[in-house]
Amino acid sequence: MRHRFEVLVTLKPGLADPQGKAVESSLPALGFDDVSDVHIGRHVRLDVEATSEAEAREQVDAIAHRLLSNPVIEDYRVIGSSAADEEA
């Protein structure tokens, strides 16, 4: 069975985030004065063929750890397909 996951990769707190900073500092000029703590990371969506969701998730976890994130500077979390549907 095919399982769809989303992986959110975020910068570890405290590290420089030039993109987040750039977005944050451009907001007031656009009329958004009440926004703070903007951080930019990566979003990865992928499908995994596996017999169970647990097995698929294990693979996604390994991929996220080994390739999609750099553990020195980034954290990640995996959202299963169900969570992905919780969209606004």
Added chain:
Amino acid sequence: MRHRFEVLVTLKPGLADPQGKAVESSLPALGFDDVSDVHIGRHVRLDVEATSEAEAREQVDAIAHRLLSNPVIEDYRVIGSSAADEEA
């Protein structure tokens, strides 16, 4: 009150996604043979000060549309703080 949101920005379906392709084709060499449809986008986290969550979300929506995404080639969706806690 302060509300935390996450915005997921993804390429519109049908557009070429060189980033996703590069990741996808590197996976077999790492021993992951069962992964397909890899797509890479951006993840943005931000805090908004507003009297209600609805008002805050409205702002996030406007920001996502005007600044965080490029509507010509990207879609976005907003995940409220509640959904953001649904993490694996």
Added chain:
Amino acid sequence: MAIATPRVGVITFLGSLDDRDALRAVATMGGEGVALWHGDHDLQGVDAVVLPGGFSYGDYLRCGAIAGHAPILDEVRAFADRGGPVLGICNGFQILCEAGLLPGALIRNASLRFICRDVFLRVETSQSPVTADLVPGEVVEIPIKHGEGQFVATPEQLQHIEEAGLVVFRYADAAGSVNRSTNPNGSVENIAGVRNDSGNVVGLMPHPEHAVDPDVGPTGGQALFASLLAAALAGAGALP
């Protein structure tokens, strides 16, 4: 007795761009350049290894991330463990960080823009294969050309990097003074290049291979390549 010519391997990854330039620089400085291929498990018995600049795999995921898993990295790791001199330039530096052979990481320039221009680097240590012939405090002029050259590290890493003297170069001015205005990309502590604990692996964002031929740029890379060739001749990386 004939003087041996050091053999310096330059790895081509998919998306490497300055690989030919690095080979040419090795030759210009009197070494023999040997082209190596990312997919091979073979360093062809070279005396030193250069990971060149470029955009391996487009740097699409994260600079150096995918190349950091290339088959040849196993050999580079073993070579480095034996003490062989390894130099990562720009994308090569990013790959070495991703592969865990050097501390820290490189993220987008503070300006969010690609920058191509000449910079001055202050040499911080002579304990590295590319600075062995230089004296700390000396200044060399070399071009940078990168979009993701901002060096960052965790606080613990950073403390170790500074305490153990792992910084090899800092962005400076012509007089060697290091400050915010001489920092082109926001790197923490103006760090332009670092080494590993044993000193034989070095990475830097600037491009010494584009600074050996006076007709096309500054010449601050000459001393670095001369050092690297000398280190290669010492043969530290040879198999027992």
Added chain:
Amino acid sequence: MSDEAVSDEAPGQPLHRRLGLADDELERIRQTLGREPRPAELAMYGAMWSEHCSYKSSKIHLRTLPTEGPAVLVGPGQDAGAVDVGDGMAAVFKMESHSHPSAIEPYQGAATGVGGIVRDIISMGARPVALLDPLIFGPLTTERNRWLLSGVVAGIGGYGNCIGVPTVGGEIRFADAHSANPTVDVMCVGLAEADALVTGSTLTPHDGSVMVLYGASTGRDGIGGVSVLASAALDEGSEASRPSVQIGDPFAEKLLIEASLELIECGLLEGLQDLGGAGITCAVSESAARAGMGVRLDLDAVPLREPDMEAFEILTSESQERMLAIVPPSKLDDVRAVCERWGLDIAVIADLVEGGKLTVTHGGVTVAEVPAVSLVDEGPEYDRPREPPAGHHARAAVSTDDPTFAPFEGDLRVALLRMLGAPNVASKRWAWQQYDSRVQGQTVAGPGSDAAIVRVPGSLKALALSTDGKGRYGALDPYLGAVHAVAEAARNVAVSGARPLAITNCLNFGNPERPVVMWQFAESIRGIRDACIVLETPVTGGNVSFYNESGGSSIWPTPVIGMLGLLEDHRLRVPAGFPRSGLAVYVLGETFGELGGSEFAETVIGVVAGTPPAIDLVQEHALHELLHDAARDDLLASAHDCGDGGLGVALAEAAIDGGNGFAVTVANDLPGHVALFSESASRVVVTVGPEHEDRLIALASAHGVSITRLGETGGPRVVFDGMFETTVEELREIFETAIPRLMQEPV
């Protein structure tokens, strides 16, 4: 295929019209086929007979251009032109526009523009060695124009930097008329061994050979891009064409470069073609027509990025980063091995057969069956009506609105500073510092010099490259605008000490169906022709970009010229800046009262009016010969041409560039502001050591070029004797910070 699938614009229109085909064009197709065309066939003709692919409105004019000369190896008609640079080497070069896509998505539009022109160079069998990017935007006073400039520059850098081809030059100009339609042209230059050039005549495909598509898979990118994007003005359709924005993949392009060159080097190919406008249809039909053969094309063999693509979509998709090779079956395995090594997918999509028919099957059904030549060579050709704008002839006589005759009471120093800080003149470092100009290690002089100088690897020779357009002049007089563009491009090459060899061009115009635009076009062609004949720089190729109009108003008629010159020994290259103090400053050429269309008129007086400067092409040519000989004899310490802003700006730029001031006396009969800022053609500021002054004067007189001593270089001060003085630092500050300030960035 339903009609709806092709386009949902202009519902109610018959299919052929929605594909951009006129009624008489449909009739022509009926006659060729002897029957009603099938939908896929209509899509193919629609793409191939579009203005973009067929040059139907421009052909009869382009034919009048001089295309032959001793150095020309390959003239117009191939993917790119080629000139002999000696030692068995050929320089291949071409320019193309990506203006329409850049107006919609500046980053990707510009990026894919780079990708497209680079593939043209690869398909000639040449290694791309340099990029140049002439750009024109609306004023930076609006957020949209700033966004366009940022995006385009980032896109060019993002793509060019990632494929390892240095961006060594270009230009950026600003004009209101380009606000809605920015002009984004890109030139690529490559090098190949002359006898290894891939052209229709060097490689011959055989019956039974196959066509191999390699590189990216095919998606719904830019479907109808040819007919919709390039052949219709942006007003309609720009919303609708959005989903077809193409995303560049420079990493794939880098692999294409390496794999393609290796395939050629190993002798595995019988033909090579890039995929650009009109996608597979164009590449397959052109290859077939060129070989005088037929093709059986199987669309089911094309690797698709999206499922369920219709035949017409696969046929006209403009997905990027794809190439088509003709391969004899015996070499197929070797080709596959090379591509695999470079991580590229390949697919055999067609067989070459006797005859001239292009047969296309999809899902086992024949969807098209047309003579290949009919797509390529038998498209319509139009001699569209031309008409000068009202009042043009009146203006050609001495015009009273010519700013040359307007009195000027202002401060000359302030005027000079304002011009140095004007966006057209100010340093474009902000842009070109975002480009890797060093990769490949051959850049002797990159952006910021009059001509870029790129060594031919392994030799002392170097290519000298410049791109120039003269928008203001062209707007006032398209003939003169074109002549000046060629002359300035050649002069930029000549001041470096190089000899101009040949040009490519990109002709940026409005809607050719408007008689005024067509007149502008014809006048421009006439100007290019006259200038290229006298300056001995034949035209080796080019590109026409029409329909640059919105809401009924067109861009300025802007032919952009890409000049390629040769420097026999790069060590003799002459820099633009004053390299040291104690040099004598001379100006070569004569200054007349010519402020029509000048930078002074626009920036200081606030008008774009008058008659552009006259130009004597024979005199211009003599100037180039003089510069060449003076450089060869190593007489010159510096040379910088007088362009926008005339002598005053040229002196200031040379001082800023070299970091040395000067003291000069600009004495002639003209009023001060005219003497300083007149833009009379064919002038160059040079410096010489005292020991060479006599020889330079003698050489100038031998060439019949007037020479005037102005003063000397040295010190931090800039002195215009009897007029005003300032400092190099003051000039530099304004020149360097103007663009960042306009972009509202910290300086």
